[in-house]
Amino acid sequence: AQRVTQPEKLLSVFKGAPVELKCNYSYSGSPELFWYVQYSRQRLQLLLRHISRESIKGFTADLNKGETSFHLKKPFAQEEDSAMYYCALSGHGTDKLIFGTGTRLQVFP
Amino acid sequence: GAGVSQSPSNKVTEKGKDVELRCDPISGHTALYWYRQSLGQGLEFLIYFQGNSAPDKSGLPSDRFSAERTGGSVSTLTIQRTQQEDSAVYLCASSRSNDEQFFGPGTRLTVL
Numbered sequence: 001a002q003r004v005t006q007p008e009k010l011l012s013v014f015k016g017a018p019v020e021l022k023c024n025y026s027y028s029g030s031p032e033l034f035w036y037v038q039y040s041r042q043r044l045q046l047l048l049r050h051i052s053r054e055s056i057k058g059f060t061a062d063l064n065k066g067e068t069s070f071h072l073k074k075p076f077a078q079e080e081d082s083a084m085y086y087c088a089l090s091g092h093g094t095d096k097l098i099f100g101t102g103t104r105l106q107v108f109p
Numbered sequence: 110g111a112g113v114s115q116s117p118s119n120k121v122t123e124k125g126k127d128v129e130l131r132c133d134p135i136s137g138h139t140a141l142y143w144y145r146q147s148l149g150q151g152l153e154f155l156i157y158f159q160g161n162s163a164p165d166k167s168g169l170p171s172d173r174f175s176a177e178r179t180g181g182s183v184s185t186l187t188i189q190r191t192q193q194e195d196s197a198v199y200l201c202a203s204s205r206s207n208d209e210q211f212f213g214p215g216t217r218l219t220v221l
């Protein structure tokens with residue numbers, strides 16, 4: 001079955017601390033993996049996708065097929081990173097997204 | 110340019126009533142998606158339209174839910190005989206094929 005697991009509902013860190021939001025997936029095949037972010041009172045928006053291999057707002061995520069993980073990392077968290085983060089996958093030949101339950105990141109000053 | 114728009118932004122209804130939620134995708138986007146965001150459930154896929162192909166309805170939770178996309182543009186999600194468990198934020202997204210999905214602001218549905 002297709003599934004995305006985000007084990008942490010809430011992650012709280014202080015400004016300047018490293019951040020790692022965990023994401024594991026289950027999929028029989030080669031999915032595409034994404035991180036979406038929703039800032040307070042804003043729309044859900046794409047943060048990054050694994051095929052782009054980009055760093056967006058200092059965030060990176062590496063697809064580990066052996067561990068079926070796609071953890072989101074940032075070396076130095078900023079207060080403006082406080083938001084809800086969703087990991088998602090889409091399967092080959094389809095665009096529909098399967099989301100995890102999300103992790104709320106709180107960055108304290 | 111204009112993003113995805115949804116109406117109404119909020120809808121309160123009584124159990125048993127039917128509701129219609131509207132989505133206006135970004136012009137030129139061939140794909141349109143509906144998702145539901147519930148407390149504790151995260152974001153669930155509901156239905157997906159791609160061009161003139163038959164829609165992927167695999168995420169619809171029951172036969173009370175249906176959706177149409179007219180003229181390859183505007184979409185309406187209809188929930189018949191609403192139940193309290195239907196209370197959620199309903200999100201619409203659109204994209205060019207195999208490209209980034211752009212989300213609307215959502216419709217918050219409350220079933221009393």
